Amino acid sequence: MRQYKIVLVIADGLGDRPVSKLNLKTPLEAADKPNIKEILKSSMVGLMDPINAGIRPGSDTSHLAIFGLDPYKYYRGRGAFEALGAGAELSENDVAFRGNFATVNSDFMVIDRRAGRKLPEADELVKLLNQEINEIDGIKVRFYHGTEHRVAVVLSGPGLSDRISDTDPHEINKKLNMSYPLDNSPEAKRTAGVVNKLTKRIYEVLSNSPINEKRSKEGELPANIILLRGAAKYQRLPQFSSYTKINPAAVTATALIKGICKDLGFKVVTPPGATGGIDTNYDSKAQAAIELLKDYDFVFLHIKATDAASHDGLIEEKVKAIERIDSVIGKILDHYGSDIVLAFTGDHATPVELKDHTGDPVPFLLYVPYSIISDNVSDFNEREARKGSLKIIGLNVLNLLLNYSNREEKFGE
């Protein structure tokens, strides 16, 4: 059997519901998609529940499922993925947090959860913290900058637990929380203690830094604290290449997705101009995927713009993002149309009018470069996908890709 290469394109938050301003079309229905339409006659389509019917996924749990790992078994919180995505090297049993540079007053009341969000000095602040704070009570501490105000904080050492609460109060005008243990173990108690001391040290270092002095003078809010959340003990995921026998690569600019892919052993590429936002450079991403297909048999292309537009309620931007993804798919097919199977889907729905994830099923398309019994649909969207033959969950995706690329190992004989 000829083996084909595999391309998986995920538009984050792609799925949607009928939108008033689009005459009750969904963004996917409203978008002009000549390239996708072109391949429908050689595709199977349908609906995918990323986790299961009605379950409302995060991008992390959904990507795990789509990469073939049951999130109920493997998901251990987002902190470790974010840290990996921000460049951390993690060892087993390190405890990682997601964090925000934020602004508190002298009573530790939170004034702004993002220190004004514009924080060009974030890299410098992270460098300063790594210089000034090396360890707390024998636990090694490292800081990594994600994007904008986002940081990852990693604790390394013996006897740590991730069963502790956030210091982030998740609201302004509330006092920073003390971290407390979520179970009775001495490890949780110890880790919460370390986190509370660490928080105090961070405040001392940041509030005395010349960088914040300068920000205050310029009328900007000082980034004088890090709000911590989502403690996660790092346990390395199974390696994609070991459970699929395929060498994978990913094109993504989103820290969380980069982290998941790194942990799975993907080669991860963030091409120039790829931002993880609405302003991303689509051409650059298409080009990176095309390059990687020379050397890798599985190339995953993640585009965050659809989700970013949805969270901000930007209907037209979401439609535009989908149209650009269509042209990315067109470019890849121009190069490799007869050599690849290609799946296009979302990791979950983010209805642009709701601005948040929902548990609706998402349309799923699987193109193959040979004759198949295709689903007779006239377009690829939430409505037409219902008429397709696929009715799957996220955990089915990888097996479908392996099967139709003739790469699936036989189960039994």
Place this chain on the structure above:
Amino acid sequence: MRQYKIVLVIADGLGDRPVSKLNLKTPLEAADKPNIKEILKSSMVGLMDPINAGIRPGSDTSHLAIFGLDPYKYYRGRGAFEALGAGAELSENDVAFRGNFATVNSDFMVIDRRAGRKLPEADELVKLLNQEINEIDGIKVRFYHGTEHRVAVVLSGPGLSDRISDTDPHEINKKLNMSYPLDNSPEAKRTAGVVNKLTKRIYEVLSNSPINEKRSKEGELPANIILLRGAAKYQRLPQFSSYTKINPAAVTATALIKGICKDLGFKVVTPPGATGGIDTNYDSKAQAAIELLKDYDFVFLHIKATDAASHDGLIEEKVKAIERIDSVIGKILDHYGSDIVLAFTGDHATPVELKDHTGDPVPFLLYVPYSIISDNVSDFNEREARKGSLKIIGLNVLNLLLNYSNREEKFGE
């Protein structure tokens, strides 16, 4: 996101097969359902396997699944639910039985498994038993009246087991069975012994009671024994409000369903005229649901009439019951049409020509009060439901309701 209230309407045994006398229509096809037809354009429809494809459910296992609890994990027999439904207060590790008042001759041969079925004295008999029998070998015994000839018997005390056989021979002209242990534990041996002594005591008390003397004089069969079946050790179910964060209420007149709902922590209401039978008062049930929706975010409405008609082979009665349920749904929507998501389905099929449960999938409808991509079906029944987008199992139902009411918590971030 705006959160909607949730209404779940379950017509017991709703599903059916083509019926000769209905020109091979199913009762659901034959029934006139103007209110349900009205909401089809704002609904998703499909088929639900209450447990899984081909599995033939009881009402108990199916309701557990629909309420989000895997029956393979949580189902421990019907006895405890019946006892709760009949008003018992159970403690962990009590062993509960379902029972029938029945008639045996002096050789303990079963003459009638329901003591003639008409048993207006059942309450008195239960009272008498509770007076005369308090304990057997240090095990506390209590009796509860369900409906008609049905009773629940509860044993409390240390070292009990539910791994024992029924005393009910399940047929007439057979001798009452001795209960025997179903495993080698001393607990099972002890409990079987208690049950056998108890059965003898019950016979003594009942056969000497003036109530049965009077019945015999009036030509009625004496209710001189209780046939016991379905021993179940009580273990409290998880609380619905703790795994959904929603306060639930139920409208039902059926002991088994009342028991399940009570155990899950529902507010349970049996409105005046609600009988759990064909003669139930539909208006009263609709009114109760409408009232409860003022204070509760999840209201479950159970109607037994469809199943009762099916078990008795009453085709026209089943059709009529469905038509009345349609008007109940209409009344609820008149009050709350824009504030609720509403699901309508059955807990299993009870084909009226077979008079028993089958494992066929049942039609499922989910109405939402906002724009969705509706399934373009012309009616709601076993035939049209196949064209819908939903192909689910019972365990998916709660997540779908939570998702489309915007109440589902995110799994991951």
